[in-house]
Amino acid sequence: MPTQNGNNMSVIRTEGLTKVYNPDQVPVHALNGVDLTIEKGEFTAIVGPSGSGKTTLLNIIGGLDEPTGGKAFIRGTDISTLSDRELINFRLNHIGFVFQSFNLIPVLTALENVSFIMQMQGRPAKECREKSIELLEEVGLKDKINKRPSELSGGQQQRVAVARALASKPDFVLADEPTANLDSVSTAELLDMMAELNEVEDMTFIFSTHDQRVIDRARRVITLVDGKIDSDEERTVDSG
Amino acid sequence: MLKYILKLGWKNVWRNPTRSGVVIITVLLGTWAGIFATGFFNGMLNDYIKGQINLTVGHVQIMYPEFEDLYNPNYAIPNAENLIRTLQVNPDVDEVSGKSVATGLAQSARNSFGVTIWGMDIENDTSVSVRSIKGYLEEGDFPEAENRNQILIGDDLAERLGLELRSRMVLSFQDVSGDLTAGAFRVAGIFDSFDSRFDENFVVVNKADLNRILGGKNLTHNIRIDTDDLMTAGVLAEQLQDSNPDLEVKSWREIAPDLRYVFDMQDLSLYLVMIIIIIGLIFSIINTMLMAVMERTRELGMLRAIGMNKSRTFSMVMLETVFLTLVGSPVGLLLGWLTITYFGASGIDLSAFSEGLEGWGFTTMIYPSLALKYYLNIVLFVAVAALISALYPAWRALQLRPVEAIRKFN
Ligand SMILES: Nc1ncnc2c1ncn2[C@@H]1O[C@H](COP(=O)(O)OP(=O)(O)OP(=O)(O)O)[C@@H](O)[C@H]1O
Numbered sequence: 071m072p073t074q075n076g077n078n079m080s081v082i083r084t085e086g087l088t089k090v091y092n093p094d095q096v097p098v099h100a101l102n103g104v105d106l107t108i109e110k111g112e113f114t115a116i117v118g119p120s121g122s123g124k125t126t127l128l129n130i131i132g133g134l135d136e137p138t139g140g141k142a143f144i145r146g147t148d149i150s151t152l153s154d155r156e157l158i159n160f161r162l163n164h165i166g167f168v169f170q171s172f173n174l175i176p177v178l179t180a181l182e183n184v185s186f187i188m189q190m191q192g193r194p195a196k197e198c199r200e201k202s203i204e205l206l207e208e209v210g211l212k213d214k215i216n217k218r219p220s221e222l223s224g225g226q227q228q229r230v231a232v233a234r235a236l237a238s239k240p241d242f243v244l245a246d247e248p249t250a251n252l253d254s255v256s257t258a259e260l261l262d263m264m265a266e267l268n269e270v271e272d273m274t275f276i277f278s279t280h281d282q283r284v285i286d287r288a289r290r291v292i293t294l295v296d297g298k299i300d301s302d303e304e305r306t307v308d309s310g
Numbered sequence: 311m312l313k314y315i316l317k318l319g320w321k322n323v324w325r326n327p328t329r330s331g332v333v334i335i336t337v338l339l340g341t342w343a344g345i346f347a348t349g350f351f352n353g354m355l356n357d358y359i360k361g362q363i364n365l366t367v368g369h370v371q372i373m374y375p376e377f378e379d380l381y382n383p384n385y386a387i388p389n390a391e392n393l394i395r396t397l398q399v400n401p402d403v404d405e406v407s408g409k410s411v412a413t414g415l416a417q418s419a420r421n422s423f424g425v426t427i428w429g430m431d432i433e434n435d436t437s438v439s440v441r442s443i444k445g446y447l448e449e450g451d452f453p454e455a456e457n458r459n460q461i462l463i464g465d466d467l468a469e470r471l472g473l474e475l476r477s478r479m480v481l482s483f484q485d486v487s488g489d490l491t492a493g494a495f496r497v498a499g500i501f502d503s504f505d506s507r508f509d510e511n512f513v514v515v516n517k518a519d520l521n522r523i524l525g526g527k528n529l530t531h532n533i534r535i536d537t538d539d540l541m542t543a544g545v546l547a548e549q550l551q552d553s554n555p556d557l558e559v560k561s562w563r564e565i566a567p568d569l570r571y572v573f574d575m576q577d578l579s580l581y582l583v584m585i586i587i588i589i590g591l592i593f594s595i596i597n598t599m600l601m602a603v604m605e606r607t608r609e610l611g612m613l614r615a616i617g618m619n620k621s622r623t624f625s626m627v628m629l630e631t632v633f634l635t636l637v638g639s640p641v642g643l644l645l646g647w648l649t650i651t652y653f654g655a656s657g658i659d660l661s662a663f664s665e666g667l668e669g670w671g672f673t674t675m676i677y678p679s680l681a682l683k684y685y686l687n688i689v690l691f692v693a694v695a696a697l698i699s700a701l702y703p704a705w706r707a708l709q710l711r712p713v714e715a716i717r718k719f720n
């Protein structure tokens with residue numbers, strides 16, 4: 071892997087990212103040259119109107135989709151140079167994912183869901199279990215570790231997903247509209263928790279959202295319009 | 311195999327109990343049907359072979375070399391009594407029966423028909439050749455030695471010639487001096503075997519009567535030997551041929567090539583039956599497992615997205631099918647064995663279809679049976695079928711592109 075003194079590198083850096091869907095039929099220019107750098111420990115929201123390219127950008131950064139042009143580096147690694155197989159492993163070991171829904175395996179308990187990703191990383195069973203319990207405690211689900219997703223509320227399920235995302239010790243956590251299906255109380259709780267993990271574990275979070283209350287909690291807000299960065303502002307928020 | 315993938319595969323089995331139940335029952339029924347159909351077919355072929363052997367062919371036959379060409383009654387076996395006595399003490403021989411044989415015309419007032427006439431010592435011969443014909447007697451009695459010229463005919467011949475019990479009929483054939491001769495017989499009994507060809511073409515009379523009309527004393531044209539094993543009949547035939555170079559000794563394989571064909575093809579036929587059932591099984595498993603995969607598009611997409619590699623995804627889906635098979639197959643095996651054992655003892659009565667079957671020489675009671683090796687092979691086949699049918703759904707699970715699957719989340 072072409073990685074150069076990874077630890078000094080920005081967590082994420084993109085250069086002129088473009089993405090064209092259906093280039094042969096009716097081309098959709100989802101991204102039109104996105105240059106972006108995200109450093110360790112950021113708590114960043116990607117916002118913008120529907121169809122502005124938020125999901126597309128997150129998918130490319132997350133190694134789930136390939137850009138049409140430009141480059142994406144994760145800690146200095148140009149992920150477009152990775153083979154399919156390498157990319158899967160890269161996602162497993164470097165990126166934490168929280169999706170809007172369907173994050174969990176329905177037949178596994180919260181504990182098993184969190185352990186599962188560590189087991190795939192090949193870590194010893196004892197470590198998987200202990201670390202999972204610790205993380206589930208951190209996200210406030212101490213008494214729910216043996217519940218299955220169907221026995222948990224939407225907000226609790228998302229918290230298990232966050233615990234799972236952290237369990238693999240990723241370089242950063244990507245969350246595409248993690249609160250879209252949550253009520254305002256659960257949204258606030260999830261955001262509190264993510265902010266706390268950001269502080270305590272120094273974990274980098276990048277999330278997309280439409281929700282103004284979520285935007286208000288971000289310390290950096292990148293606004294996309296028509297596949298371009300329209301504004302990029304740092305801000306201070308009172309955590310609490 | 312990784313333990314947590316095993317565990318997940320097992321848990322996936324129980325996420326949709328109805329569907330898993332369908333697969334389990336499919337596997338169970340497939341295994342059962344495979345066993346039952348094979349056992350049934352095996353029993354049918356065994357009965358067919360055994361019935362034909364008992365009724366007409368026997369295991370080994372001894373004749374004068376030229377006799378078979380024209381059925382010239384002069385070609386009787388010389389010193390047949392002595393030969394029969396030595397055969398009776400041969401340890402490889404179970405039963406011996408000597409008969410005189412003629413071919414001729416059976417006539418009634420209404421009609422005539424070409425038949426083979428067997429002159430048998432009906433009263434004293436206790437061998438299977440006489441026993442099996444006696445077993446098929448439907449009306450009347452066996453010809454008795456003190457009543458001259460009684461005859462046993464089949465129901466199909468009776469119908470053709472318009473004969474009933476105690477009807478009179480005439481048999482005409484060539485005698486030892488080459489002249490045409492005839493005898494009037496009275497129908498003592500009518501038999502109805504599983505084979506309508508036999509019932510039409512063969513008649514049985516007392517050996518003494520036939521020999522008297524043929525004009526020879528103690529003529530024996532055919533010695534039939536039965537052993538305890540069809541397979542070794544050939545060896546016995548060769549031995550007897552060596553010790554009786556002037557006679558012609560043939561095993562059932564030479565006498566009845568059609569039976570030999572059925573016998574030799576039996577194995578193959580049984581495997582064909584199995585394979586047909588297994589193919590049906592494969593398609594129904596593929597169908598259900600494909601549903602299971604398609605239904606989990608989003609979940610599989612999520613797993614691939616967070617970093618589950620192809621071999622793990624593949625194993626997970628494969629294992630699910632393997633588990634389903636592991637539950638269904640042994641139960642089907644047990645049920646199959648029970649069914650075969652039960653019907654193997656009580657028999658399955660097919661007399662409702664007997665006319666069609668008799669035309670083909672099949673018996674109407676089928677006793678299914680199956681050797682252990684077939685049970686083992688069926689289980690093996692089902693296991694292979696399950697693996698094959700898991701391949702395609704598992705492969706489809708790999709074709710899924712995580713981005714597309716994830717797009718569907720939102
Ligand atoms: N697979 C695809 N094929 C074709 N066009 C696509 C595909 N995925 C996205 N698009 C288009 O690309 C553009 C950007 O889509 P994207 O989903 O990234 O926007 P978004 O900002 O995430 O929108 P939303 O807020 O609604 O989630 C849209 O015009 C969308 O219709």
Ligand SMILES: [Mg+2]
Nearest residue numbers: 124125126246
């Ligand atoms: Mg989106």
